[in-house]
Amino acid sequence: MTIPKRPPPAQDSHSASRANPSELPHEATKALPIALLRAREALMSRFRPMLAEHDFTSQQWRVIRLLNEHSTLDAAQLAEKAFILPPSLTRILANLEARDLVTRVQCASDRRRYLFRLTSLGETSFQKIYPDRVKIYKEIEAYFGKRKIALLLELLDDLAQF
Amino acid sequence: MTIPKRPPPAQDSHSASRANPSELPHEATKALPIALLRAREALMSRFRPMLAEHDFTSQQWRVIRLLNEHSTLDAAQLAEKAFILPPSLTRILANLEARDLVTRVQCASDRRRYLFRLTSLGETSFQKIYPDRVKIYKEIEAYFGKRKIALLLELLDDLAQF
DNA sequence: GCTATAACATTAACAAGTTAAGTAAATGTG
DNA sequence: CACATTTACTTAACTTGTTAATGTTATAGC
Numbered sequence: 001m002t003i004p005k006r007p008p009p010a011q012d013s014h015s016a017s018r019a020n021p022s023e024l025p026h027e028a029t030k031a032l033p034i035a036l037l038r039a040r041e042a043l044m045s046r047f048r049p050m051l052a053e054h055d056f057t058s059q060q061w062r063v064i065r066l067l068n069e070h071s072t073l074d075a076a077q078l079a080e081k082a083f084i085l086p087p088s089l090t091r092i093l094a095n096l097e098a099r100d101l102v103t104r105v106q107c108a109s110d111r112r113r114y115l116f117r118l119t120s121l122g123e124t125s126f127q128k129i130y131p132d133r134v135k136i137y138k139e140i141e142a143y144f145g146k147r148k149i150a151l152l153l154e155l156l157d158d159l160a161q162f
Numbered sequence: 163m164t165i166p167k168r169p170p171p172a173q174d175s176h177s178a179s180r181a182n183p184s185e186l187p188h189e190a191t192k193a194l195p196i197a198l199l200r201a202r203e204a205l206m207s208r209f210r211p212m213l214a215e216h217d218f219t220s221q222q223w224r225v226i227r228l229l230n231e232h233s234t235l236d237a238a239q240l241a242e243k244a245f246i247l248p249p250s251l252t253r254i255l256a257n258l259e260a261r262d263l264v265t266r267v268q269c270a271s272d273r274r275r276y277l278f279r280l281t282s283l284g285e286t287s288f289q290k291i292y293p294d295r296v297k298i299y300k301e302i303e304a305y306f307g308k309r310k311i312a313l314l315l316e317l318l319d320d321l322a323q324f
Numbered sequence: 325g326c327t328a329t330a331a332c333a334t335t336a337a338c339a340a341g342t343t344a345a346g347t348a349a350a351t352g353t354g
Numbered sequence: 355c356a357c358a359t360t361t362a363c364t365t366a367a368c369t370t371g372t373t374a375a376t377g378t379t380a381t382a383g384c
Contacts, residue, residue: 032302032311033209033220036202037245039318043195046324048372057339057372058195075363083199088340090364095339112349112362140194143324148317149194155314156201162208162305210342219342219369237333250370252334257369274332274379 043140050132054125059084059092061129067102067118068126074113101125205302212294216287221246221254223291229264229280230288236275263287 044058051061062082066073073081079089093116096102101122107113118126141149206220213223224244228235235243241251255278258264263284269275280288303311 030315031299032315033202033205034224034245035315035318035322036198036205038322040195040198040202041245042322042324043198047195052373059340062196076361083196083203085341085343086363087342087365091340110350110362114363137193140324144321148320152314152317152321153192153194153197155310155317156197158310159306159314160197160200160204162204162302214343221370238331247371247373248333249335249372253370272332272380276333 046136046139047133050136051129054129054132056125056129059088060096063089063092063096064101064118064122064126064129067116068123072115072117074107074115076113078116096122208298208301209295212298213291216291216294218287218291221250222258225251225254225258226263226280226284226288226291229278230285234277234279236269236277238275240278258284 047058051058056064059082062084063078066078066081070077070081075086075089075093078084078093079086082089084092093102093104097104100119102116103119104114104116107115144152209220213220218226221244224246225240228240228243232239232243237248237251237255240246240255241248244251246254255264255266259266262281264278265281266276266278269277306314
């Protein structure tokens with residue numbers, strides 16, 4: 001995202017520093033949804049350029065990665081695991097099929113479903129990208145520490161139950 | 163987002179449960195970026211329908227809220243505080259201006275800049291929505307606890323420095 | 325003062341998020 | 355079997371995310 005920093009505003013006549021008796025966050029920058037966004041962006045700003053060099057978006061990569069792990073998945077399974085809504089997934093899969101990275105086979109027992117699988121080109125792409133991903137993840141670990149990552153994951157999973 | 167749960171896959175021939183000697187997350191669902199996304203979505207799935215009833219997206223609402231707090235901001239300040247990239251912000255502001263919720267004034271000392279301000283209609287909209295927002299935030303607090311929220315915010319801010 | 329450079333906002337082009345509606349296949353009930 | 359309902363995926367329409375390029379205004383160096 002890389003929003004450029006600016007010098008502090010010359011003046012800011014009101015309310016930015018007022019009391020907050022309710023103790024609820026009133027500045028957008030202190031709200032939980034934004035904090036989650038900022039933290040995620042800090043990570044994605046490292047992964048995104050790397051993936052772009054391989055001509056993938058982060059969503060496309062999630063699909064590739066899942067198909068590498070599970071060999072075949074249908075659209076609903078991909079949507080759930082990659083946390084991508086079905087309409088987005090339809091487009092992403094169409095893109096990946098057009099690039100011959102993924103193939104679809106209609107499921108025999110339920111013809112509403114399609115099973116997706118990596119092509120050999122898709123597998124090759126995965127193998128090329130994976131080491132770069134590991135490298136970045138290790139940088140995150142080096143900065144943040146395994147313990148804090150584990151703690152953060154725990155809190156996030158808990159919050160996700162809400 | 164509300165991705166429907168599905169029964170576990172009938173069979174999953176390989177690698178989903180293999181050893182992971184590197185101790186790096188290999189399942190997409192365990193990666194930090196996805197965990198951040200899931201947690202955020204848990205929150206947004208509450209805010210979004212409420213905002214939609216008032217005909218706002220969460221991004222539009224962030225802009226409205228910031229202009230309520232700071233009375234006037236230029237685009238760069240809004241982009242930084244709302245964590246929205248300039249091209250998106252341009253469209254959002256155009257939308258809000260078209261709906262007469264926000265006005266723009268060209269800055270006299272620097273004619274590249276525009277200062278944005280809520281209209282009275284914009285202020286009214288803010289006042290209508292704010293109580294609903296507080297209500298939802300209190301539900302989050304009730305579920306998650308102030309202590310855990312504070313801890314999570316701390317970790318997220320730390321990670322955002324990466 | 326003039327020119328090169330930087331900064332602010334916008335436009336363009338494409339990918340993805342979001343909601344609602346649509347199509348086709350499966351399932352359940354009478 | 356006929357019919358309504360549900361499920362899986364897709365399409366449509368709109369908004370936002372993302373990168374690159376453009377036009378305009380400020381600023382810095384000469």
